[in-house]
Amino acid sequence: DTEVTQTPKHLVMGMTNKKSLKCEQHMGHRAMYWYKQKAKKPPELMFVYSYEKLSINESVPSRFSPECPNSSLLNLHLHALQPEDSALYLCASSHGDGNTEAFFGQGTRLTVV
């Protein structure tokens, strides 16, 4: 089972809204990731959690706030986003030893209006 589940699949939000993206995996993985992907571009790393601690923040604006409540769950809290933040947001997980493959969820297509 290599399933990573993301909700919602689609989200439209206004620039003053607060929303959250959710990600869940039950593979026993200890590393979880948020990536952002714009059209026709590769995924760009945003955050990495390793053993439930934030290990990498790729200088992401504070309007994006990650949270890892436990080893199976990863959230991305969104507040005061801009239209240019519209993108596909991908969650991924891996074993957590630093060098193994990452498996992606189906993504959340976010549109900021």
Place this chain on the structure above:
Amino acid sequence: QKEVEQNSGPLSVPEGAIASLNCTYSDRGSQSFFWYRQYSGKSPELIMSIYSNGDKEDGRFTAQLNKASQYVSLLIRDSQPSDSATYLCAVIGGDYKLSFGAGTTVTVRA
């Protein structure tokens, strides 16, 4: 210099032919190398991982790694229309970050 570079394509091959995709990386400390397939509007799907020099075969896919040349490739044999997608080369560098190349879009002509 980008961390991971791919031949940008697009690549068009006839059905049944071999599609050849190339990737180079800059971090000599990299230990893990992956190919992902991404259909339009979908998320990346892992199709191959390779960790040591040489070839690794899985069905119609063969990955090749040459760490001395900092080069990874993917061959798709007997290409099918269902192989039409963007193929992303990904590398875990010495900083443990998974970085992606720009991707190569492959179209298999029936």
